[in-house]
Amino acid sequence: MTAPRSSPEEPWPVRVVSSKIAEWIARLGAVWVDGEVAQLSRRPGQGMVFLTLRDPSADVSLQVTARRAVLDSCDPPLTEGARVVVHAKPNFYAARGTFSLAADEMRQVGLGELLARLEKLKKLLAAEGLFDRARKRRLPFLPNRVGLITGRASAAERDVHMVAERRWPAVEFVTINTPVQGGSAVPAIIAALKTLDDDPTVDVIILARGGGSVEDLLPFSDEALCRAVFACRTPVISAIGHEPDTPLVDFVADVRAATPTDAAKRVVPDLTEELRGLAIARTRLDRGIGTMLEREQHRITALRSRPVLARPEVIVDGRQSDVDALRHRAARVVAHRIDNARNELGHTLARLRALSPAATLQRGYAIVQRADGHVVRAPDEVAPGDTLRIRLNEGELAAKVER
Numbered sequence: 001m002t003a004p005r006s007s008p009e010e011p012w013p014v015r016v017v018s019s020k021i022a023e024w025i026a027r028l029g030a031v032w033v034d035g036e037v038a039q040l041s042r043r044p045g046q047g048m049v050f051l052t053l054r055d056p057s058a059d060v061s062l063q064v065t066a067r068r069a070v071l072d073s074c075d076p077p078l079t080e081g082a083r084v085v086v087h088a089k090p091n092f093y094a095a096r097g098t099f100s101l102a103a104d105e106m107r108q109v110g111l112g113e114l115l116a117r118l119e120k121l122k123k124l125l126a127a128e129g130l131f132d133r134a135r136k137r138r139l140p141f142l143p144n145r146v147g148l149i150t151g152r153a154s155a156a157e158r159d160v161h162m163v164a165e166r167r168w169p170a171v172e173f174v175t176i177n178t179p180v181q182g183g184s185a186v187p188a189i190i191a192a193l194k195t196l197d198d199d200p201t202v203d204v205i206i207l208a209r210g211g212g213s214v215e216d217l218l219p220f221s222d223e224a225l226c227r228a229v230f231a232c233r234t235p236v237i238s239a240i241g242h243e244p245d246t247p248l249v250d251f252v253a254d255v256r257a258a259t260p261t262d263a264a265k266r267v268v269p270d271l272t273e274e275l276r277g278l279a280i281a282r283t284r285l286d287r288g289i290g291t292m293l294e295r296e297q298h299r300i301t302a303l304r305s306r307p308v309l310a311r312p313e314v315i316v317d318g319r320q321s322d323v324d325a326l327r328h329r330a331a332r333v334v335a336h337r338i339d340n341a342r343n344e345l346g347h348t349l350a351r352l353r354a355l356s357p358a359a360t361l362q363r364g365y366a367i368v369q370r371a372d373g374h375v376v377r378a379p380d381e382v383a384p385g386d387t388l389r390i391r392l393n394e395g396e397l398a399a400k401v402e403r
Contacts (some may be wrong), residue, residue, distance in 0.1 A: 018094035025092040033086045040080050052182045066103035074106050083109040118221050130230045131251045137235045143203035145172045146267055147196035154175035156208040156260040163264035172269050180209040185219035190228045197232045208239040208260040220247035239263035361393040
């Protein structure tokens with residue numbers, strides 16, 4: 001049967017709403033909760049103990065109640081800051097409108113279990129490609145500004161500033177101080193990462209903290225922080241703890257520095273070393289240019305000593321003699337060809353004259369043609385009365401056929 005709905009005309013009383021919420025939460029059942037003990041209150045003469053359980057990676061907490069016997073069963077004794085796993089049932093107290101967890105079992109998380117969890121998380125992140133070397137970016141040679149996330153007035157902040165400014169005095173920092181341990185560290189560091197990553201003037205980010213115990217460095221192995229570092233567009237240098245310390249963020253960052261001092265050495269070049277390198281390079285360049293000029297000078301001297309350059313007129317004289325010889329030869333060949341052509345033309349002219357009709361006419365012969373120009377070769381080719389043209393050697397005669 002559907003429960004009646006509330007309305008402005010028929011609202012539910014506070015007791016009804018509170019009761020319904022309590023009934024709904026009661027159906028959730030018991031759960032195992034992982035957290036850090038933030039506050040612990042033992043009131044004398046009472047069998048109940050009150051404590052606040054805080055999320056290790058976020059600013060979220062829950063109230064927990066437990067019988068004193070449950071708390072006393074923890075070995076070693078439970079203290080504030082301890083990491084615990086609690087088996088509890090969610091409860092909503094309708095009379096006060098408050099929510100809490102009623103714990104019936106508590107277990108302190110030992111170092112071995114923490115390391116086992118970190119190893120499991122490490123394998124998960126590695127399988128997703130967060131440790132892949134192919135995605136790691138190279139650091140800029142000389143960053144415009146360096147972002148630094150570290151604890152307030154910490155030795156790590158002092159070391160990074162001092163070493164970097166000694167190596168490159170003009171270096172600029174954008175420093176954001178955050179908690180570096182405890183429950184509030186992870187959300188604060190993630191927010192600082194986003195702020196620096198969104199700043200277009202920041203070319204590289206250093207995440208620095210001094211050494212500490214495994215428990216103190218747990219925020220830097222948090223999954224949310226590792227994923228935030230992986231999502232950064234700006235290269236990130238992880239400088240957490242000392243050489244043996246390897247939180248998971250070291251594997252995700254683009255560069256892992258052994259210490260904050262090492263991070264400062266990696267982020268900016270050494271001005272003294274760069275000047276020395278420039279001086280050496282300039283010396284090598286001068287030496288190389290001098291050697292090249294000397295070698296080219298020797299080549300020019302050798303070229304100038306050759307006859308073609310020492311006495312270039314020799315080649316011109318030799319070529320002039322060749323040209324004169326060729327010219328004389330050409331003149332002889334042309335004259336010879338002209339003579340041959342003249343003789344051949346004379347012979348051809350004589351043959352032509354011998355075969356010419358004019359020569360025949362000179363011997364007393366004549367050419368008889370009709371008026372239309374046809375040459376008359378037989379008497380039957382003309383008729384009486386036809387006009388004829390008689391061509392002689394010297395002139396022409398007109399005649400008329402009578403018979």
